[in-house]
Amino acid sequence: MINLGGIVFHIDEDAYALLNHYLENLKKHFSKQEGAQDILNDIESRIAEILTEKRPETKQVITAEDVDEVIAIMGNPVEIEQEENTKKPQDAGENLKGDKRFFRNPDAKVIAGVCSGIGAWFHLDPVWVRLIFVLFLLAGGSGILVYLVLWIVIPEAQTTSDKLEMRGEKVNIRNIDRSIRAEVSELGARVGHMASESAATLRRAGSGSGVFFEGVGKGIVQLLSYFWTGLVFLTGITLALAGLGLLLILLTYVFGWSDRMFWDAEFSVLSLPKLANLTIGCSMPVIYLQLVLTTVVGIPAFMIFYNGLRMVFRFNRIKHLGFTMFNIWIVGIFLMAWTGMRIYNLYKFTEEKQIEIALEKPGSDTLNINLMADDPGLKYLRNEKLLLVDDQKAILTGDHEILLVPGIRFEETSDSLFSVTQFTLARGKTRMEARQHMAAIRFQSAAMGTSLKLGPYARLQKEECWRGESVNLLIHVPKGKFVRFDQQFHDLKPDWYYMMNSSEESIFKMTENGVELTTSASDSISSPADTVK
Amino acid sequence: MHYLCRMNTENQNAQMRKGVLELCILAIIAQQDAYASDIIIRLKEARLIVVEGTLYPLLTRLKNDGLTVYRWEESKSGPPRKYHQITATGMQALAELKADWQELVVSVDKIIGITNNQS
Numbered sequence: 001m002i003n004l005g006g007i008v009f010h011i012d013e014d015a016y017a018l019l020n021h022y023l024e025n026l027k028k029h030f031s032k033q034e035g036a037q038d039i040l041n042d043i044e045s046r047i048a049e050i051l052t053e054k055r056p057e058t059k060q061v062i063t064a065e066d067v068d069e070v071i072a073i074m075g076n077p078v079e080i081e082q083e084e085n086t087k088k089p090q091d092a093g094e095n096l097k098g099d100k101r102f103f104r105n106p107d108a109k110v111i112a113g114v115c116s117g118i119g120a121w122f123h124l125d126p127v128w129v130r131l132i133f134v135l136f137l138l139a140g141g142s143g144i145l146v147y148l149v150l151w152i153v154i155p156e157a158q159t160t161s162d163k164l165e166m167r168g169e170k171v172n173i174r175n176i177d178r179s180i181r182a183e184v185s186e187l188g189a190r191v192g193h194m195a196s197e198s199a200a201t202l203r204r205a206g207s208g209s210g211v212f213f214e215g216v217g218k219g220i221v222q223l224l225s226y227f228w229t230g231l232v233f234l235t236g237i238t239l240a241l242a243g244l245g246l247l248l249i250l251l252t253y254v255f256g257w258s259d260r261m262f263w264d265a266e267f268s269v270l271s272l273p274k275l276a277n278l279t280i281g282c283s284m285p286v287i288y289l290q291l292v293l294t295t296v297v298g299i300p301a302f303m304i305f306y307n308g309l310r311m312v313f314r315f316n317r318i319k320h321l322g323f324t325m326f327n328i329w330i331v332g333i334f335l336m337a338w339t340g341m342r343i344y345n346l347y348k349f350t351e352e353k354q355i356e357i358a359l360e361k362p363g364s365d366t367l368n369i370n371l372m373a374d375d376p377g378l379k380y381l382r383n384e385k386l387l388l389v390d391d392q393k394a395i396l397t398g399d400h401e402i403l404l405v406p407g408i409r410f411e412e413t414s415d416s417l418f419s420v421t422q423f424t425l426a427r428g429k430t431r432m433e434a435r436q437h438m439a440a441i442r443f444q445s446a447a448m449g450t451s452l453k454l455g456p457y458a459r460l461q462k463e464e465c466w467r468g469e470s471v472n473l474l475i476h477v478p479k480g481k482f483v484r485f486d487q488q489f490h491d492l493k494p495d496w497y498y499m500m501n502s503s504e505e506s507i508f509k510m511t512e513n514g515v516e517l518t519t520s521a522s523d524s525i526s527s528p529a530d531t532v533k
Numbered sequence: 534m535h536y537l538c539r540m541n542t543e544n545q546n547a548q549m550r551k552g553v554l555e556l557c558i559l560a561i562i563a564q565q566d567a568y569a570s571d572i573i574i575r576l577k578e579a580r581l582i583v584v585e586g587t588l589y590p591l592l593t594r595l596k597n598d599g600l601t602v603y604r605w606e607e608s609k610s611g612p613p614r615k616y617h618q619i620t621a622t623g624m625q626a627l628a629e630l631k632a633d634w635q636e637l638v639v640s641v642d643k644i645i646g647i648t649n650n651q652s
Binding site (some may be wrong): 027030046072077 | 569570584585586587590592593594597608612614615
């Protein structure tokens with residue numbers, strides 16, 4: 001049973017399927033037009049009328065043949081399209097431009113018909129396209145992402161006319177040229193008009209060169225059209241590639257795909273999940289940050305890619321895509337503000353502690369800085385990678401322990417005595433929490449004779465996130481006196497601590513211009529002698 | 534080659550007919566309020582359309598452009614029918630289209646040289 005235009009018909013299964021399919025096709029066909037529902041209602045009423053004429057007694061069952069007849073009378077969407085003249089001017093223009101459009105082919109699909117759609121576009125057997133995708137799949141899996149993006153971006157060929165357009169004509173220079181010619185026709189007409197006007201003027205002047213100028217005008221139009229073709233195509237390719245590249249870089253960073261690939265590189269860029277796990281990960285899910293970055297940066301990148309693809313393949317705009325993306329983007333912006341507030345709150349309170357490290361012989365000429373002999377941090381020497389988190393140097397051990405590299409600064413003092421101040425700093429959600437974080441920092445230092453022993457690293461609690469902790473040493477050096485870093489520091493990476501030279505030990509002298517590295521050993525030997533009084 | 538040529542003239546023919554469809558529909562409705570089947574019969578007689586599905590989008594567009602309005606009328610057999618009726622704007626548009634058509638016929642005849650005899 002089926003209800004058409006308010007009348008109920010008895011209909012057999014085949015006929016029902018056929019009629020339903022036909023009406024669906026019509027619906028898709030007219031969906032682009034204004035008043036689509038009106039048109040469909042009218043057609044349904046008319047079908048009801050034809051069927052009533054054929055089967056005056058309502059008990060009789062409608063068969064597939066009846067439906068075939070109805071379709072022959074009403075026409076299928078392709079026939080209707082050939083006959084009707086309802087397209088708006090810009091639609092007609094689009095028809096002229098693109099003899100074919102990019103579609104996914106639902107009739108020959110393995111997953112979503114992307115490959116067979118591409119095949120149809122390039123007149124290739126889809127097998128080759130699939131083979132290329134599989135190759136990309138093996139080479140790092142990038143094929144999956146490309147496939148997914150194409151799946152989203154390319155519409156499916158649903159109606160017969162879509163499928164015809166999908167196959168279209170072979171892509172060759174002439175067709176590209178023709179499609180572009182339509183775009184520049186307006187421009188061309190204007191140039192041509194100008195050319196012929198000037199030609200007319202010249203002809204009036206009795207010169208045969210008018211014809212020549214007309215020729216030149218046409219040539220220019222031709223050239224412009226070629227130029228424009230190339231320009232649109234190249235811009236499209238550039239945009240598509242740039243957008244795709246940006247997307248890939250972003251996703252790699254946001255989801256940490258790079259960690260395995262680039263972790264061994266000389267400078268290590270921490271991926272977002274790694275970085276977030278080391279910082280905010282203890283207090284909020286990393287997924288928030290990933291979502292924010294994916295939407296706020298990813299959507300513009302995707303739209304660049306999409307529009308680039310459209311310029312190259314000239315497929316129709318996907319309905320509501322831009323609008324939807326924009327809305328998601330706005331939501332992303334709000335999420336970003338919210339996440340930002342949360343992160344800010346994690347680091348809201350700062351707690352700082354200053355302690356004076358009492359030297360045994362602050363009046364000596366040279367302060368020797370040695371490494372603490374039994375510090376657990378000595379396990380981690382030069383094999384670890386240096387990270388920079390908010391200006392604080394740190395390393396990440398294999399056990400996911402964060403070790404802070406203490407910062408060392410020198411300042412001149414008018415006093416004749418050395419003095420060392422240790423600044424310890426930490427942040428937290430509350431003052432209390434900041435204090436706890438600070439208390440958890442373990443950094444060893446000790447003064448013995450003329451030397452100051454330092455642990456190589458300040459350690460946080462294991463599995464703990466970095467909450468703005470830092471350890472800095474301020475060493476006051478009397479003018480003309482020396483600071484000597486023990487050669488042990490060269491077992492570590494020297495520039496982690498201070499700008500040292502590559503020699504065995506590094507000696508700095510406090511001069512009028514601040515500390516300066518004394519290069520030669522003789523300097524360092526003679527200098528203390530000089531300053532002895 | 535022959536096949537291609539035939540395709541082309543056929544296409545041209547269809548293009549030409551497309552252009553005048555609206556004028557004809559409007560003219561039919563102007564003579565007498567009509568519902569879709571009446572219009573279809575007239576257009577089919579004149580061999581202006583082949584499939585009926587073509588007509589409905591055009592009727593909808595005429596209505597949306599304010600050239601026609603419609604009313605429902607009960608039918609003895611089958612569903613109620615939409616009777617289309619021309620508006621004042623529609624009459625005006627029809628007059629303009631008719632004038633344009635006359636002009637076009639005159640101009641084209643002048644060029645292709647058809648007199649009263651058949652081609």
